[in-house]
Amino acid sequence: MTDSLRQLQVDLDKVAHALEGREEEFLSLRNRAEAAGYSPAVGVLLRNHRAKLPELDDLRLRTETRQLEIAELNLQLMEWQAERKSLVDLDAATQAAVDAFDTPPDPRDVGALAREVRELLSIRLKLLASLIETGNVKLDKLVRLDSEQKRLLKSVEDESWWLAEHILWVRSTGIIGTQWDLFRSSLHVAGAPGRWKAVRAAIADDWRGSFWIWSLLLATSATLQLASAWFNRRLEQLGEVAERSSCVAFLPTAKALGYSILVTLPWPVLLWGAGWRITSISQGDNTLQAVGISLQVVAAVWMLLSLVWEVAEPNGLGHSHFEWPESSLAIVRRVVAMLRLGLLPALFVVAFAESTGDDDVAATLGRVAYLAAGLVAVVAAFRLVRPSSPIMQSIEQDHADSLVWRTRWLWATCVGAAPLILLTLSATGYHYTAVQLTGRATASVVCGLALLLLTSLLSRWLLVTYRSLAIRRGRERRQQMLQAAQAESDQPLPADTTPELRLSDVNTQARRLLRLSAGASLVAALYAIWADVLPALGAFGRITLGWDNAVAGLGADGLARPVTLADLIFAFIVGVATIFASRNLPGLMEIVVLQKLPLDAGARYAASTVSRYLIVVTGIILTFRVIGIGWVSVQWLVAAMTVGLGFGLQEIFANFVSGIILLFERPIRVG
Structure with a gap:
């Protein structure tokens, strides 16, 4: 216990030393960055500060471990206190201990035995008191250490968030074409004969060893x-x-x-x-x-x-x-x-320049190789997603009614423009930003390809399973026809009263569920890949759109917060998510929930249709709410439009409402 107390004090001193001056240092860093206008020198400063930050995962693990240790010590203290309470009355405890012997002692030895037991219990009582006292001291230190570690974790999280929000928006070097002297010196340093001679010697030694x-x-x-x-x-x-x-x-x-x-x-x-x-x-x-x-x-x-x-x-x-x-x-x-x-040689140079730890080499030699690799990626992306590409033509032929084809302008533009945007960032001095985004974009592409391969494998499995069942049922039907022909009877075969599940329905539902699962998995994977870059989008929250009478919400100070570019982007994301959800969630609900309930086809169709309407209405409300257009802002316009549409399109609205009523009352059933 003494050693653990000593180690706890050492840990407390370490955490206190880590916390000491951290807030002042971080405030000084922010002031210097703002005073210097986030110049390339500030970018180096921010990256160095980020590299020195403690690992967040390690801090979180220590905090969780400490909380478990506190819980275990609390439980142990409760057991010790309960035992001490049972020993407060030594006479009763002594008698209970003597009575608990398996073999009753000789009556002549009972007195001596009781005295020895009482003495041992008295020693035990003192030990328990000492343990409880020391345990309380340890618990106090653990609680203090846990509190200090949480402060340190919160401080590091705040610094990491602020750095992630600003570091990608700071130039890491100058505009390309303005640093030829630096390029020549970096090339000389990277290609120094002595440097590579040492590399060859080290590899040769390892070859022999x-x-x-x-x-x-x-x-x-x-x-x-x-x-x-x-x-x-x-x-x-x-x-x-x-x-x-x-x-x-x-x-x-x-x-x-x-x-x-x-x-x-x-x-x-x-x-x-x-x-x-x-x-x-x-x-x-x-x-x-x-x-x-x-x-x-x-x-x-x-x-x-x-x-x-x-x-x-x-x-x-x-x-x-x-x-x-x-x-x-x-x-x-x-x-x-x-x-x-074209890509692999340039990629070797880029990885080498970024791994040397020399910012000058990365900003010159590495950037030239990065631009070369980027040009190859631009050509590759154009050949894949141009309108006349066989891939686009194949999508049009096979999936003309799908969401993929309808949104081709969005994802094709992203695929084609992404390499150009990254090249522009690197060329204009945001090379560090371009490299970071390229790494995550590459991981996203790999994730997408892996998901495409997995879904294709599952689709193939569904196909062969569906084909096997279809062949089996075909053979069964032929066997029944042969048996009927051999019977040579005019009596018809008894009808099978068990409803047969259609294979086409099973296949369609399974493929729909597969697509939904793949989409959800892709969204989750992309979020995991881009999570540490998302704070950088906070810069959009400082760009106000200047819309009059549009308030996105209340800020931390309780004042109205104007609509920003971040709100507009989020509203777009909500709108896209609404479209995706309205097209897929009702079908998923029917497969997972409705088909397991005692409902016929009409009731399931009614529930799916109404849920689709609810999703669309909710999405529209949320989208407009994000950009500051709430009910208070548009209630008079909505009232006027409702009256106007009610008179002008009364038959359409009447048919719509009648259709909803028919779905639930079902005097006419679907199917």
């Missing part, structure tokens, strides 16, 4: 490379099996996925393994560490591009198993080939 590891990497890569031809032949065979209309097994698709992954591994395994070894021997050498990290980054992107290529192969998963159009897959292969050739 860990020869068996390097040999294993080379052997694994070579084995996978030699087996690639066999993997490709197996992919062709599995593709031929999957293309048959009689294929009712999912196993060929699962095997094809495994072989596709194995085909992509030879070079990525070698590069990643080399990067791992070089990073492990860096020992503080920034150049070695940067080389190792760059190799690992290139290996990961190479594997991703190779997997996309394999899926898009003529006998790959895309064409043979998922039935994607060959024209779309062909353009994907051409884009992947272009990215392999």
Whole structure:
């Protein structure tokens, strides 16, 4: 207990030291940033301050652990206090202890035994008093430490939020074309012969010292490379099996996925393994560490591009198993080939420059490579989403009525404009911002591709399952027809009174549920990826729109807060979410809830329709409320419009209300 008290005091001193002057330091940082006008020098200062912040996850874990420790100590103190209370009356406690012996003592020894028991209980009572006193001291220190750690956590969270809100809006360097001297000096530093000679020497030493590891990497890569031809032949065979209309097994698709992954591994395994070894021997050498990290980054992107290529192969998963159009897959292969050739070398340089820890190298050599990679990405994005692209034409042919096609202008513009925006940010000095956003955009693309692959695999499983059930039912019907013909009886077969579930309904509902699940998963994944960047959107909250009589709400000071650009963006998001919810949530409700209730088709249709109306009305109200247009602002306009529409479109409104009544009273049933 004494050691734990001493350690608690040490922890208290550490937390107090961490808190000491933190508020003043943070206030000084904010004042300096505002006084300097958020110049590139301030950007360096903000990034350095952010790098020195304690890890939030570590602080949260310590706080949770401390609270558990406090709860356990409280429970222990309660047990000790209860035991001490039972020993206050020593005579009664002694008698109870003597009576509790399994073997009754000799009457002649009862007195001596009672005295010994009383003495032991008295010692126990003193120990309990000491434990309770020490435990209370420890509890007090734990509570103080918990309070100080929560203060530290709150302080670090506030600083992290403020830094995340401002750091992306600060230039990290000058406009490109104005720093040629810095570029030449950075190129000289990055390409210094002595620097790379030391790198070669370190790798050679590790080759000799860990020869068996390097040999294993080379052997694994070579084995996978030699087996690639066999993997490709197996992919062709599995593709031929999957293309048959009689294929009712999912196993060929699962095997094809495994072989596709194995085909992509030879070079990525070698590069990643080399990067791992070089990073492990860096020992503080920034150049070695940067080389190792760059190799690992290139290996990961190479594997991703190779997997996309394999899926898009003529006998790959895309064409043979998922039935994607060959024209779309062909353009994907051409884009992947272009990215392999133009993106990977530039990506190595960017990763190297960003990993050296030298801001000048990142802002010059790294930025030039970033711009080169960005130009390749711009061309790739244009080839994929241009109106005449086979992918867009395929979407128009197969999904002309879907939400994806109707919102093509939105997502196609985002895909096409995103690389250009990132290039512009980097070229105008916001290189750090561009790199941070690029990392998250890349993670979003990877997440989207992974989700597309997963949903395609599940759709394939649904297809073969549906096909298997359809074939089985067809065989059963033929068997019944044969039995009826063999019976040679004029009596008809008894009708089956059990209602048969239509396979088309099952397939449609399953696919709808799959799409909804995929959409929800994508939204959750994107939020997790972009969560730490969202505070930067707070800058939009400082841009007021100047709308008269529009109040978005009350601020922290209780005064009216004007409508800002952030409110307008949020209103747009609410509107899009309303459209998505009105199109999908009623169907999901019908699948998950309504079909399990004793309701017929008409009642389910009525509930779905009314829920759709409620979602739309609620979304419209929330959208206008976000931008400061509340009921008080528009009640007279709504009243006038209601009267006008009531007279001008009375038949339409009458039919609408009548339709709602019919849905519930159901004198005419749906279906």
